[in-house]
Amino acid sequence: MSLDETYRGYLKTFCKIGGYIVSIGLLGFFFVFVGYVIIQLHQFIPLSPNNELKCSRFGDGSEDGERLLNEYLINRTTINGNETKLKTKTCWDIRKRRYFPIFLPNRIEFPYHVYFIRLVTKDYNFVEQTLSMLFSPQHFYCLPIDTRANENFEEKIRNFGLCMLNVVVPSGKFDGTNPIEVFAAHRACVDAMPNYKWRHMVILQEHEIPLQSIQVINKNISRLGQNTRIGSNVITRGFIENFNHHETDHNSTLSMTDYLKETLQQWWHLKLKPFFLSRNFYEKFHVFIKKEMTRKDFDDQQVVVRDTTNSTCLSEEFDEAQNCILGMENYQEIIKSNELFTRANPRFDLGFVDCIHELVFNRTFSRWIQ
Incomplete structure (x- = not known):
C-alpha cells in the first residue's frame, strides 16, 4: 500500500469520526433547543x-x-392532607405543574400594583393552586407560615x-x-x-379563592383609590387623613379609635x-394596632354566634367563623356572581376548587389565546 493510500485511509476515517461528532453535536443542540422552546412556551403561552x-x-x-x-x-x-409525595424539590417541578408566567403582554396587565398576603x-x-389563579408577574405575594403548620408543609412553602x-x-412563624x-x-x-x-395590600383568609380574573380583581381594587375596605366597611380617605385616635368620624357617633376598633x-x-388596606393608611394602621389594640380587645368583642340551622348554605359546610364553604352544588350559581373571592376547602370538595380554577383560567386567558 502506498503512502498516499495510507493517508487517504486515515483522512477518510478522520472525516467519518468527525461526521459522527458533528451529528451527535447537532442532535444534542436540537434536543436542547426543543427543551428551551418547550420551557418558553410554558412561560408565555398559557x-x-x-x-x-x-x-x-x-x-x-x-x-x-x-x-x-x-x-x-x-x-x-x-x-386527605397527605402531600408528602408531591414533587417540590426543584423549581421545575413547580413550574411544570402550574402556570406561573414570568411575562404577560401589556394588554393583559393592569398597571396597579397589589400585595396579596395569606x-x-x-x-x-x-x-400553590390558588396562587396560580391570582398570579401576575407585576404583583407580589406573601405567604407567612402559621405556627400550626408541620415541618413538611413549611419546607415546601419556603x-x-x-x-x-x-x-x-x-x-419565623406566626400564631x-x-x-x-x-x-x-x-x-x-412589608418589611421583607x-x-x-x-x-393596596389584600389580606386573604386561607380558604378564600378568586372568582374573577386577576385583571378584573386588579381594576376593582384600583377603584378604591386611597380608601381602605375592611370586610364590608369602607374607611374613607378623609377618615384616614384626619385619623388621630381622638376625633369623631362624621359618619359615626363613635370616636375614630372606637370606630376602627369595632370594625x-x-x-x-x-x-x-x-381586607383591602391602602398604602396611605398602612403606617397609621400599624401604629394604631401596636398602641391601641391588644388580644383582649378582640377576645372581649361580643359577637353574635350565627345560627346555621336554617341557613341557605347548600353545601351545609361551614368554616370556624360559620361562613359557608361552597361545593359543587353551588357552582352554577357562583359563576354568575360579581364577587371577587369566595370560600372553598379542598378537604371538603377539591373538585369544586378545580372547577373554579378552570373558570378563572378561562376568564383570565381565553380571549388572548383564541
Whole structure:
C-alpha cells in the first residue's frame, strides 16, 4: 500500500469520526433547543389546568346535568392532607405543574400594583393552586407560615418562595389564632419588600379563592383609590387623613379609635370578606394596632354566634367563623356572581376548587389565546 493510500485511509476515517461528532453535536443542540422552546412556551403561552371534570355540566338545569351532580355529591373529590409525595424539590417541578408566567403582554396587565398576603397553615397543593389563579408577574405575594403548620408543609412553602421571584415567605412563624401576631405577619411581609411600591395590600383568609380574573380583581381594587375596605366597611380617605385616635368620624357617633376598633373586631370574628388596606393608611394602621389594640380587645368583642340551622348554605359546610364553604352544588350559581373571592376547602370538595380554577383560567386567558 502506498503512502498516499495510507493517508487517504486515515483522512477518510478522520472525516467519518468527525461526521459522527458533528451529528451527535447537532442532535444534542436540537434536543436542547426543543427543551428551551418547550420551557418558553410554558412561560408565555398559557397552559390550561388539567381538569377531567365536566364542570359546566354540573347542575346546568338539564336532566343529565342533575344526574352528574347527584352522582358527584355522593362521592366528592377531596384531599386527605397527605402531600408528602408531591414533587417540590426543584423549581421545575413547580413550574411544570402550574402556570406561573414570568411575562404577560401589556394588554393583559393592569398597571396597579397589589400585595396579596395569606397566612398559610396546611394543604400545600391548594396554596400553590390558588396562587396560580391570582398570579401576575407585576404583583407580589406573601405567604407567612402559621405556627400550626408541620415541618413538611413549611419546607415546601419556603422552597416555593425561593423558586418564585415575586413570592415572599417571611422568616419565623406566626400564631394565626392571635390577631396581634397575624397583623405582625403582615408587617413582616412589608418589611421583607421595602422597595415594592404596592398601592393596596389584600389580606386573604386561607380558604378564600378568586372568582374573577386577576385583571378584573386588579381594576376593582384600583377603584378604591386611597380608601381602605375592611370586610364590608369602607374607611374613607378623609377618615384616614384626619385619623388621630381622638376625633369623631362624621359618619359615626363613635370616636375614630372606637370606630376602627369595632370594625376590626367584626372583621376578625366574622371574616366575611378580604381586607383591602391602602398604602396611605398602612403606617397609621400599624401604629394604631401596636398602641391601641391588644388580644383582649378582640377576645372581649361580643359577637353574635350565627345560627346555621336554617341557613341557605347548600353545601351545609361551614368554616370556624360559620361562613359557608361552597361545593359543587353551588357552582352554577357562583359563576354568575360579581364577587371577587369566595370560600372553598379542598378537604371538603377539591373538585369544586378545580372547577373554579378552570373558570378563572378561562376568564383570565381565553380571549388572548383564541
